[in-house]
Amino acid sequence: MxxxxxxxxxxxxxxxxxxxxxxxxxxxxxxxxxxxxxxxxxxxxxxxxxxxxxxxxxxxxDYLKELLYNNSKYNTLTDNQKELLFLIYSDKNDKEIAKTLDISPSTVRHQRFMFREKAKQAKMYLAIYEQVMEKKSHKDEAIIPIHNSATMVDDRYLITEKEREQILKTTFESLSPLKLKTFPKKEKKKVVVLKMISEQLEKGRPYTEKELNEILKEIYDDYVVIRRYLVDYGFMERTNDCTEYWLK
Incomplete structure (x- = not known):
């Protein structure tokens, strides 16, 4: 997501x-x-x-559970908060929730209040942020989005649209079909290159290692390196025995 x-x-x-x-x-x-x-x-x-x-x-x-328990970097809820929210969603009253979690009903009421206040804060933040962003005029300076499943969120992801375009221009021989000149050493460049390669794959489709290798070979000779970094940087997941891969 x-x-x-x-x-x-x-x-x-x-x-x-x-x-x-x-x-x-x-x-x-x-x-x-x-x-x-x-x-x-x-x-x-x-x-x-x-x-x-x-x-x-x-x-x-159980879509709500998928939302509550997904491993997105944007999901900052604690395990206790997730459990409490799910019990509230299940239409249990405060006494039932308190008994299930072994806490007092007053603690449940306080947490409900805090959830509501955080939601108000989020609304205010979104209103301010969207108004500011709608006014921006320099598209080249916009920071490109970080993929949800990123495993190491740090300065390597501070990449402007202008930087992205330059990286694509200098690291790929061709964008259609996708042909990589060489796999970069700099972290920012790796992020841009891997994201571009991941966009060649289908969401929701499992790939055998052989199928994935065949696709990556067409992009870059050292497909093993690309395959490893796609997993390391959180663009893909794989089974423990490495027989199947899929986009996260």
Whole structure:
């Protein structure tokens, strides 16, 4: 889930509408439902806007849990807060929650109050931030978004759009098809290169090691290095035995 590319409503709903592909896209698994196509479920046919909701109810029925317990760097809730929020969502009263968590009802009420206050703070911050950002006039100076699954968030991710364009121009022989000259040593360049390569892969699709190697070979001869760094930098995950890889 790419938080920076979703509205609050899209995050809550579990899906977004992508105008570029005229499709509804699931936030969790990336499955798409194109407008104009008919999508089958349990022997019945549905148009796209209904099909995405049925998909969510069947494949991601615990979507709130996915939100609460995802490992995004933006999820700063503690384990206790996550558990408490889920119990509140489950429509339990304060006494029931207190008994489950072995705390006092007054502690539960206090935490409810704090959640509400934090939500108000977040609204104010968003209003101020969006007003400031809407006024910006220098696109080249905009910082490119950090991918949600980044494993090491530090200065290497302070990359402007202008820097990104320059890195792409100097490190790749061609952008279509994608051909890398050499894998860079500088961290900022690695981030830009790896992100570009990751965009050549399909979301929600598992790749065998052989399939991934074949794709990466077309981009750069030392595909093993690229494969390792895609995992190290959090663009991809893999099974413990390294037989299967997928985009995070």
């Amino acid at each position: 790419e938080i920076d590319k979703l509205t609050i409503e899209e995050i809550k709903n579990g899906y977004k509408f992508d105008k570029d592909i005229n499709s509804y896209v699931c936030n969790s698994c990336g499955r798409t439902f194109e407008v104009g196509e008919i999508h089958p479920f349990d022997g019945r046919l549905f148009e796209a806007s209904r099909a995405i909701k049925i998909h969510l109810s069947k494949e991601h029925k």
